Amino acid sequence: MNNTTKDIVAKYGFRFTKSLGQNFLVDMNIVSDIVAGAGITKDDHVIEIGPGVGTLTEALLQAAGKVTAIELDSKLIPILEEELKGYDNFTLIHGDATKVDLEAIAKGDNIKLVANLPYYVTTPIITKLLNDQVKFHSLTIMIQKEVADRMNAGPGTKDYGSLSVLVQYYCDSRIIRSVPPESFIPRPKVDSTVIRLTKLDTPRAFVKDEELFFKLVRQVFNMRRKTLANNLKAMGYSKEFIEEALTKAGIDIKARGETLTVERFADLANTIKELGKGEDK
Numbered sequence: 001m002n003n004t005t006k007d008i009v010a011k012y013g014f015r016f017t018k019s020l021g022q023n024f025l026v027d028m029n030i031v032s033d034i035v036a037g038a039g040i041t042k043d044d045h046v047i048e049i050g051p052g053v054g055t056l057t058e059a060l061l062q063a064a065g066k067v068t069a070i071e072l073d074s075k076l077i078p079i080l081e082e083e084l085k086g087y088d089n090f091t092l093i094h095g096d097a098t099k100v101d102l103e104a105i106a107k108g109d110n111i112k113l114v115a116n117l118p119y120y121v122t123t124p125i126i127t128k129l130l131n132d133q134v135k136f137h138s139l140t141i142m143i144q145k146e147v148a149d150r151m152n153a154g155p156g157t158k159d160y161g162s163l164s165v166l167v168q169y170y171c172d173s174r175i176i177r178s179v180p181p182e183s184f185i186p187r188p189k190v191d192s193t194v195i196r197l198t199k200l201d202t203p204r205a206f207v208k209d210e211e212l213f214f215k216l217v218r219q220v221f222n223m224r225r226k227t228l229a230n231n232l233k234a235m236g237y238s239k240e241f242i243e244e245a246l247t248k249a250g251i252d253i254k255a256r257g258e259t260l261t262v263e264r265f266a267d268l269a270n271t272i273k274e275l276g277k278g279e280d281k
């Protein structure tokens with residue numbers, strides 16, 4: 001354990017804001033594992049979301065070519081400026097990471113994103129990065145264990161859902177390590193996991209109509225105990241169309257959608273797109 005985080009918090013009399021998910025890392029072994037797990041080198045431009053008092057930021061600054069950090073809490077801005085003033089490869093942005101223009105910050109670099117994120121920010125950021133087609137190399141994040149398990153889950157498991165399909169359509173995922181509550185001040189109530197998502201050069205499966213693909217995926221997991229045939233019925237397709245589409249896609253008429261891999265979801269969405277008609281409504 002290292003006291004740097006605690007020292008800085010004490011030095012500035014910093015008061016934590018619970019609503020901003022402020023749990024700061026105090027275990028330097030975990031800081032090192034995040035930097036190593038993210039595979040940071042001097043060639044990299046790292047964007048860090050939510051630097052806090054800068055504990056992870058400083059380790060990133062030592063490993064990377066340059067680091068841009070985005071912090072929402074105005075109380076942390078002067079602390080970060082003071083503590084990290086010795087680094088000329090550091091840029092600090094005061095703003096909301098869910099709203100800033102990440103493309104403009106990246107300036108064409110193939111960025112590596114690193115973040116220890118509050119729960120409520122995680123899904124909007126990931127959805128923004130993936131759906132808005134922001135160019136990035138990888139995203140290494142510390143998140144609530146349950147959310148990491150959902151991203152990493154395979155078909156037919158209880159954790160497999162829309163988030164798993166979204167993440168796995170665009171990325172390879174790898175769990176770096178688990179992190180217990182005592183690694184932070186104040187201690188969160190939940191266990192955390194560091195997970196790395198590496199963006200694939202092209203999505204995992206060929207999809208003709210991504211809007212239809214994700215609509216199908218959302219429908220399946222909104223009614224996950226139903227059969228795929230019933231999910232499609234709820235989307236407005238006729239019985240005959242559903243039978244034809246499932247047969248053509250080589251999927252059992254009694255199958256549940258939650259058992260489909262990303263590739264099988266793509267096969268089905270592409271078949272529906274090809275058949276092109278059949279909506280009851």
Ligand code: SAM
Nearest residue numbers: 020023024025050051052071072073096097116
């Ligand atoms: N990186 C530090 C660490 O590991 O010790 C702090 C992590 S703390 C879990 C999350 C940080 O994200 C806090 O500094 C918080 O103020 C910041 N934050 C919360 N919401 C944010 C948002 N929407 N945009 C940017 N930063 C945010």
